Amino acid sequence: MNYDPKSSKAEEFINHEEILESLEYAKQNKYNKELIEVILDKANMAKGLTHREAALLLECEDEKLIQKMFKLAEDLKKRFYGNRIVMFAPLYLSNYCINGCVYCPYHLKNKDIARKKLTQEEIKKEVIALQDLGHKRLALEAGEDPINNPIEYILESIKTIYSIKHKNGAIRRVNVNIAATTVDNYQKLKEAGIGTYILFQETYNKVAYEKLHPTGPKHDYAYHTEAMDRAMEGGIDDVGLGVLYGLSTYKYELVGILMHAEHLEAKYGVGPHTISVPRLRPANDIDVSDFPEALSDDIFQKIVAIIRLAVPYTGMIVSTRESQKTREKVLHLGISQISGASSTSVGGYDDRAKGLKEEITSAQFDVDDDRTLDEIVNWLLEMDYIPSFCTACYREGRTGDRFMSLCKNGQIANCCQPNALMTLKEYLEDYASNNTKEIGENLILNEIKKIPKDKVREIVEDRLVKIADGERDFRF
């Protein structure tokens, strides 16, 4: 197999030999400070990095150079994302699954877990509970099961979610994380108005992949790895990548995911919309000590920083799998999106709203950051971040290469900043505690001054008054 980033074949665009050669190149050059400095200069120009260059940065153990990487990642993040952090929540529809993934409690053979699939009526209740928290953006999750969770069920659920308007609440963007599927089904998801299609590769190492997915349709490495190509063919041009760190060796995974990004760029002219960085967590039937590749916090931070340098325009997501402390660290290193107040159980939001104990045994993993959304918003505001509930881009048709070109020339910030302030204002009016409201209003006053164009600033000021008067859903 030859390495070919433009190939449609998984084993050519994620090429095992090329990964091994890149890792070897990194080892050979790890003490070459001059070369590492050249790579950091390139990163500083926001030109991105190749998978080989990123492999070398990952191999570097020089503390000074590592600190330089961290500083650069923070600078780049500020350049493209300012101090905005986009908020979202996962919504689990069903944990029926016919796959045998050994790291996930939803695997077919787990008889201990409570199996649940939400009816449309139950989805309404979940969505109302999510709206009452203040969420506007969801990531839909469902196991792979053609009988219990066929595509028709997912499409109907999306329709239900978008249809619910409760008080001032609305879910304005539904991202979808379901199993690899056909071009036809991706077309249907596109027509249903999804935001990003997210599919984690779990591991790019084929041998490890096949062992970790011993049974079920997910066992097919090529079908899974080529899913984003089919999604693109189906018209979905915002796709989200991720590996589950801890399953296999992290060096291999970092090179693999950057090769995947290079493939999408080479073949479709648009890289991934987002990259997620989940780490393995304990769960029902899952003992993390069975996985010797667990990642230390230090390496985790280095990976986040290097991804930020390698793909400066790609959104980066960290979930509530991580603790408050870890999330605080990686926010500085390039993370642009976080989840908040997440339930990883099927039906968990409505249970929580009713004061019931969450159905722990239907959870996909234990969350580490279990604060309320108000606590998370407050925490971000205290650190001078702007929590953003913006969902404007795909609703304005800014997707795929159109979105990426706006990102690359920096123009997207003209939309993100005002949208962040207006959606934060909505949150403060409708859902925030008094203290959060007070800090948030002060932050908005300071941030408005930073909007460079007079005209835009005036429009935002006018709209903020209208939001206080009860109008909603303004966007640039």
Ligand code: SF4
């Ligand atoms: S990771 Fe996904 S496909 Fe695998 S068992 Fe869990 S829900 Fe099913």
Ligand code: SF4
């Ligand atoms: S304007 Fe677009 S890129 Fe910016 S936060 Fe909103 S949806 Fe994201």
